[in-house]
Amino acid sequence: xxxxxxxxxxxxxxxxxxxxxxxxxxLVVGALAPGWLPRVVYAxxxxxxRDVIVSIFLRGGADSLSMVVPYAEDNYYQxxxxxxxxxxxxxDANRVSDLDGFFGFSPSMAPLREAYDDGSLLVxxxxxxxxxxxxxxxxxxxxxxGQGSGAxxxxxxxxxxxxxxxxxxxxxxxxxxVGIGAGLQRTLAGGPxxxxxxxxDDFGLEGRAGTRKERRAALEELYAAWxxxxxxxxxxxMRTVDLLRRIGFRGYKPKGGARYPENDFGYALKSAAALIKxxxxxxxxxxxxxxxxxxxxxxxxxxxxxYLMMTFAESLGAFxxxxxxxxxxxxxxxxxxxxxxxxxxxGSEGTDHGHGGMMLALGGGIAGGxxxxxxxxxxxxxxxxxxxxxxxxxxxxxxxxxxxxRVGNSNWRTVFPDSSYSPRTRGVTV
Amino acid sequence: MQExxxxxxxxxxxxxxxxxxxxxxxxxxxxxxMVVPRALLDEQLEAAKRVRRRRLRAMxxxxxxxxxxxxxxxxxxxxxxxxxxARVEELGYQRYLDYQLDYxxxxxxxxxxxxxxxxxxxxxxxxxxxTRYRENQGVPVFELIASSLFRAVYSPRQLxxxxxxxxxxxxxxxLFSDAQPFLKPVDxxxxxxxxxxxxxxxxxxxxxHGAAMMVYLTNDSNVKGSPNENYARELMELHTxxxxxxxxxxxxxxxxxxxxxxxxxxxxxxxxxxEFFFDAxxxxxxxxxxxxxxIAEGGIGDGERVLEILSNSRRTAKHLxxxxxxxxxxxxxxxxxxxxVANAYMKTGGDIQAMLRQVLKRGRMERAQxxxxxxxxxxxxxxxxxxxxxxxxGHLFDYLFAAGxxxxxxxxxxxxxxxEAFWSGxxxxxxxxxxxxxxxxxGGGVDIDLPFVDPSLSAARIVDGINGYLFxxxxxxxxxxxxxxxxxxxxxxxxxxxxxxxxxxxxxPDFQEF
Numbered sequence: 001x002x003x004x005x006x007x008x009x010x011x012x013x014x015x016x017x018x019x020x021x022x023x024x025x026x027l028v029v030g031a032l033a034p035g036w037l038p039r040v041v042y043a044x045x046x047x048x049x050r051d052v053i054v055s056i057f058l059r060g061g062a063d064s065l066s067m068v069v070p071y072a073e074d075n076y077y078q079x080x081x082x083x084x085x086x087x088x089x090x091x092d093a094n095r096v097s098d099l100d101g102f103f104g105f106s107p108s109m110a111p112l113r114e115a116y117d118d119g120s121l122l123v124x125x126x127x128x129x130x131x132x133x134x135x136x137x138x139x140x141x142x143x144x145x146g147q148g149s150g151a152x153x154x155x156x157x158x159x160x161x162x163x164x165x166x167x168x169x170x171x172x173x174x175x176x177x178v179g180i181g182a183g184l185q186r187t188l189a190g191g192p193x194x195x196x197x198x199x200x201d202d203f204g205l206e207g208r209a210g211t212r213k214e215r216r217a218a219l220e221e222l223y224a225a226w227x228x229x230x231x232x233x234x235x236x237x238m239r240t241v242d243l244l245r246r247i248g249f250r251g252y253k254p255k256g257g258a259r260y261p262e263n264d265f266g267y268a269l270k271s272a273a274a275l276i277k278x279x280x281x282x283x284x285x286x287x288x289x290x291x292x293x294x295x296x297x298x299x300x301x302x303x304x305x306x307y308l309m310m311t312f313a314e315s316l317g318a319f320x321x322x323x324x325x326x327x328x329x330x331x332x333x334x335x336x337x338x339x340x341x342x343x344x345x346x347g348s349e350g351t352d353h354g355h356g357g358m359m360l361a362l363g364g365g366i367a368g369g370x371x372x373x374x375x376x377x378x379x380x381x382x383x384x385x386x387x388x389x390x391x392x393x394x395x396x397x398x399x400x401x402x403x404x405x406r407v408g409n410s411n412w413r414t415v416f417p418d419s420s421y422s423p424r425t426r427g428v429t430v
Numbered sequence: 431m432q433e434x435x436x437x438x439x440x441x442x443x444x445x446x447x448x449x450x451x452x453x454x455x456x457x458x459x460x461x462x463x464m465v466v467p468r469a470l471l472d473e474q475l476e477a478a479k480r481v482r483r484r485r486l487r488a489m490x491x492x493x494x495x496x497x498x499x500x501x502x503x504x505x506x507x508x509x510x511x512x513x514x515x516a517r518v519e520e521l522g523y524q525r526y527l528d529y530q531l532d533y534x535x536x537x538x539x540x541x542x543x544x545x546x547x548x549x550x551x552x553x554x555x556x557x558x559x560x561t562r563y564r565e566n567q568g569v570p571v572f573e574l575i576a577s578s579l580f581r582a583v584y585s586p587r588q589l590x591x592x593x594x595x596x597x598x599x600x601x602x603x604x605l606f607s608d609a610q611p612f613l614k615p616v617d618x619x620x621x622x623x624x625x626x627x628x629x630x631x632x633x634x635x636x637x638x639h640g641a642a643m644m645v646y647l648t649n650d651s652n653v654k655g656s657p658n659e660n661y662a663r664e665l666m667e668l669h670t671x672x673x674x675x676x677x678x679x680x681x682x683x684x685x686x687x688x689x690x691x692x693x694x695x696x697x698x699x700x701x702x703x704x705e706f707f708f709d710a711x712x713x714x715x716x717x718x719x720x721x722x723x724x725i726a727e728g729g730i731g732d733g734e735r736v737l738e739i740l741s742n743s744r745r746t747a748k749h750l751x752x753x754x755x756x757x758x759x760x761x762x763x764x765x766x767x768x769x770x771v772a773n774a775y776m777k778t779g780g781d782i783q784a785m786l787r788q789v790l791k792r793g794r795m796e797r798a799q800x801x802x803x804x805x806x807x808x809x810x811x812x813x814x815x816x817x818x819x820x821x822x823x824g825h826l827f828d829y830l831f832a833a834g835x836x837x838x839x840x841x842x843x844x845x846x847x848x849x850e851a852f853w854s855g856x857x858x859x860x861x862x863x864x865x866x867x868x869x870x871x872x873g874g875g876v877d878i879d880l881p882f883v884d885p886s887l888s889a890a891r892i893v894d895g896i897n898g899y900l901f902x903x904x905x906x907x908x909x910x911x912x913x914x915x916x917x918x919x920x921x922x923x924x925x926x927x928x929x930x931x932x933x934x935x936x937x938x939p940d941f942q943e944f
Contacts, residue, residue, distance in 0.1 A: 059842075060842075133673070133674055134663065134679060134682070135663070135667050135673050135674065136842065137667075137673065137842070137844055138673050138674065155851060179855075181834070182832070182833060182834020182835075182856055182859075183834050183847070183852045183853065183855070183856065184851070184852065184855045184856075189851060194855075195855055195856075196855045196856050197856075198832060198834065198856070202832075203858060205858075205861065205862065205865075206862040206865055206866050206872070207862070207865025207866055207869070207872060207930070207933065208865070208869065208871055208872055208926065208930060210921075211916075211920070211927065211930045214916055214919060214920060215865060215916070215930065215933075215934055215937075218912045218913075218915070218916050218934055219861065219934070219937060219938070221908075221912060222908060222909055222912055222938050222939055222940075223939050225908055226939035229850060229851070229854040229855075230802075230854055230857065230939050230942060231939075233854050233855050233856075233857050234857055234939075237857055237858050241858070290841055290842075291841070293660075293842075295648045295651075295658055295659075295660045296648050296651045296658065346656050346657070346658055346659075347651075347653060347655060347656015347657070347658065348648065348651040348652075348656065348658050350648075350658070352658065352659045352660070353659065353663070385679065
């Protein structure tokens with residue numbers, strides 16, 4: 001690992017989850033499923049034809065202009081003297097890989113090339129949440145809640161409300177959604193039978209084996225008589241313990257030679273793939289990748305951003321390969337970040353908080369293999385507040401179309417109750 | 431910060447795995463035990479045992495109901511126990527609060543001596559930390575986290591320690607990031623702990639001048655001609671006036687300009703490495719306008735003036751008032767209460783104790799609604815109630831990590847959330863910790879030496895003991911019955927079964943709230 005790459009590790013990593021597992025685990029309940037048994041075993045209860053939604057949030061304000069580079073814009077090269085990624089036609093070893101004659105991938109996004117080329121990955125550029133705030137926390141809150149600052153505060157998230165508004169796709173509906181992490185993402189807040197789970201492979205009741213049954217019975221009874229939110233949380237937890245025990249993530253073998261990187265994000269996507277393939281009725285999964293707040297020395301080619309993009313692209317590339325080579329294409333992955341960054345770099349070879357960014361969508365029903373955009377341009381007069389990429393596609397347009405066409409929920413007003421918003425069909429799905 | 435920069439690769443790269451493994455720090459650090467001063471624990475234990483059951487019975491109201499005095503103890507400590515309950519009974523509401531606020535009059539030397547001996551990194555300067563632990567950053571990281579645990583559990587200055595946690599979130603710095611193993615320990619000592627119950631303007635100023643915040647929010651690379659907005663924004667949004675509250679994006683840029691030239695000594699200028707250093711050559715001397723005011727002090731005075739303006743703002747007072755009310759009182763503070771507490775701030779120049787006196791007013795406490803303990807609080811409250819001898823803190827790290835609440839491990843600068851919605855979903859780590867850590871049979875990390883941990887006692891007496899020690903007699907009937915059932919069913923009572931019952935009590939819904 002080079003010195004520059006390393007800056008990435010610390011920002012990105014909270015301590016690696018994997019290093020902790022096994023310390024206190026050991027006492028996982030009962031018999032595990034014998035090896036990895038795919039669908040056939042569990043398919044019984046689930047007759048869903050809806051896509052599973054995987055919502056990936058790049059936290060910190062991802063510099064979309066470094067991920068999908070508008071290399072045909074001279075302004076981009078003028079405003080980013082040290083950060084710009086060289087044009088695809090040059091002879092730099094590290095240069096943009098052309099997508100459509102105007103945009104191209106940064107070198108470290110290369111692992112997503114296959115998904116783009118087979119038409120399952122769509123880039124939506126100059127896209128985002130139109131709220132003007134430059135605060136990470138406010139921007140994330142608005143985006144995840146699915147509303148702008150003018151609307152009354154919503155505690156629930158867009159995906160949580162979607163689940164509320166639709167019946168479970170499986171007869172059991174034990175676990176409809178999972179937020180990978182120790183605290184639930186706001187995106188999923190309010191979702192029925194929705195739990196944050198830090199590690200899907202380590203979700204069992206511990207303690208002395210001899211008294212586990214009695215202890216469990218006692219907890220079930222006590223929490224059932226308590227108030228929400230603890231009551232519901234405990235109930236979902238118990239049922240999910242049983243559900244996940246049947247799956248046995250440890251023995252999971254990705255298909256098609258997919259190789260997930262050995263880091264938290266790769267592990268999260270690998271677990272998500274296992275969960276989707278088990279077909280136990282999970283309809284939505286939220287996953288975070290943090291560390292995108294690149295105020296200094298962002299290193300698009302050999303530093304922090306390079307590491308982050310690589311982590312992101314390798315993981316999502318593996319996820320695509322794993323599922324698609326197993327013919328599991330009924331998924332819709334959506335990728336977003338709270339805002340993009342200033343078009344001009346700052347004095348620390350980094351970028352400050354901006355406005356417009358991009359989204360990615362990936363799945364069997366996504367009209368991919370192209371960059372969908374109403375490109376506003378990067379000339380001075382085109383910039384938002386004179387400094388940022390303008391937003392010409394509301395991020396909600398992407399989500400509404402996916403919910404409607406891929407998940408069968410056309411009640412977008414419940415999901416995005418902001419009265420000033422009405423969706424436009426952008427051709428995100430096939 | 432050239433020197434610091436030079437070492438950055440050293441701990442962002444090869445070191446990252448070391449830090450990543452803090453939960454099982456190899457060798458020296460991990461196996462290092464801080465022996466809880468026996469005298470301290472014995473004294474407390476004895477005092478607890480002396481508190482007669484009758485007296486506690488008399489104090490505790492009906493199951494599930496809590497008096498204002500009890501609520502006060504629950505809210506100002508990291509967990510109620512018999513000693514504190516007896517104390518509030520003796521002193522009464524107001525004098526107990528005075529006692530906790532006058533924290534320097536409470537002798538904590540026994541604990542602090544033990545901590546100083548066990549964790550020498552806590553008293554070092556950044557330069558010393560750098561020299562001593564350059565190759566072994568896991569040590570100061572471990573010591574800072576472990577000392578926080580020990581203090582929360584054992585310090586007699588409970589309200590003070592609770593405020594230390596509050597400010598550690600308010601001025602949150604991610605310990606597992608760039609240079610922080612050498613800087614955050616100093617920040618914790620000189621900023622957070624020094625001013626936790628002092629004046630907010632002093633606290634803010636100390637934080638702004640501190641190397642840890644400077645590096646964390648990249649104010650050290652904020653220079654003339656190319657301002658870096660990172661610190662300026664969080665200073666206003668998180669530390670003072672609150673988000674989008676009376677300032678614009680232009681103000682953020684202007685504030686950033688005011689702080690140009692602020693940095694950290696790199697070992698080549700006159701100040702010692704890791705100390706505050708103002709580089710006048712990097713300061714933007716042109717006039718600035720911040721929130722409608724002209725800033726023309728010049729030099730370091732520009733930044734100081736911004737801190738002053740923000741400190742004197744009623745918006746800051748209200749932002750802090752609201753957060754304090756959420757922390758001590760309940761998730762939805764009333765506007766009136768926010769105003770009262772903010773008034774106290776404005777009248778006293780930001781005196782934190784004056785605010786707390788308003789927040790913790792008796793009438794207000796009587797209306798307080800139950801709050802969900804955060805995972806750290808759950809652990810400390812169990813250990814405090816049980817007067818447990820915490821002999822393997824490292825194992826507690828595993829739980830805190832799994833539950834998402836290891837101290838100083840929150841990445842973004844807004845600190846761990848204080849919200850029910852965020853924490854209520856993940857109950858499994860709480861249950862698992864309660865059922866393993868408190869039980870020697872599952873390799874737990876504590877010794878519990880209480881009179882009711884005695885297999886010759888009846889199930890009823892044991893449950894009585896649990897109720898008395900952990901719940902001050904206010905255990906709900908349902909949980910009481912459930913514990914009784916558990917003890918009576920199956921095999922006969924032995925020590926492990928009693929520990930299981932204790933674990934069950936700690937895992938119960940009653941104990942998740944305070």
